[in-house]
Amino acid sequence: MTTTPYVMYNFPGCPFSERVEILLDLKGLRHLYADHPLDLSQPRPQWLLDKTGGSAQLPALDTPQGVLRESEVIMRYLDATHGEVPIARADPYEHAIECLFAALSGALSVAGYTLLKSQDPARRDELVAALDQRFAALDAYLLRNAAGADFLFDRFGWAEAMMVPTLKRLWCAEYYEGYAIPQSFARLHRWRDAALAHPAAQLHSREEIVKLYFDYSRNAGSGALVAGRTVSSFALEPHWSTRPWPPHDKRAIASDSDLGLLP
Structure with a gap:
């Protein structure tokens, strides 16, 4: 195994980057990994475009053999090249x-983000119902196929690594829209609680x-600026840990100063 560090270029808080990070931790590869976060609100630097062949898509993993893109491609590469036991199930049917x-x-993310980004209170019930349906599909799938007591199989694995980052981004629907997964989805709650823990x-x-x-909750994605603001909430600086919590009411007027985005 090479001792040359892998470098992952990513956006702060990116769910696709977190998929790779989770797999790195599961396989004990953190010592080979260096994180290089980039500011989502700024154009991609030319040195990065040179590395990726002109693609602005992230995450990208710089390996000893070259640069890889697409989170699932990166995960499969790392799973196949490091460690004796793969994270993905060895049995083809289980995989x-x-x-x-x-x-x-995918559908869960679309439903959750649609609710999160909506600026029309009159659509809330409709969008909540659509997100409920997506969680209902997860609950039904687990009831039909889960072989483990908590996880899909006997351990936190490929399915959890792929799904957990999406679940975590939907914390925003809880915070900004007061959304709650229906308690009737008991199998889903058991899986979700175990996976997030x-x-x-x-x-x-x-x-x-x-x-x-x-x-994003103001419908300004990909580092775009909200009207009247000069700094994106996705900016690397000031660091998120130094900022106050944003207002629960995403439609409230909040300045760069209110959000702790000024130096």
Whole structure:
């Protein structure tokens, strides 16, 4: 195994980057990994575009053989090249089951972000119902396929690494929209509680994600600026830990100063 550090270029709070970070922790590869966060609100630097062949998409992993992109591609590379025991299930059918579960994260993310970014209070009930449906699909899938007491299988694995970052971003729907997963989805709650409590899921906190995603809740994604503001909530500085919690009411007027975004 090479001792040359891998460098991952990413945005702060990026769920796709966190997927890779979780897998690195599960495989004990943190000592080979160096994090290089980039400011989402700024253009990609030319040196990075040179590395990625002109692609602005992140995360990107700089390996001894070259640069890889796409979180799932990076995860499969690391899983195949490091450690005796893979995180993905060795049995082909079991791996298909965990991949199908992970694939549900796409629709879940769309429903959650649509609720989070909506500026129309009249649509809230409709959007909450749509997100409820996506969580209902997760609950039903676990009831049909989960072989483990808590996780999908006997341990926190590929499915959890792929899904947990999406679940964590939906903390923002809880904070800014008062959303709560229906208690009737008991199997989902058991899985979610176990997955979020796992040591590999602790790198990015609820506080960090909620603070970074404030502008997203105002429908200003990808580092775009909210009207009347000069600094994105996704900015690297000032560090999120020095900022106050944003208002729960995402429609409230909040200045750069109110959000702790000024030096």
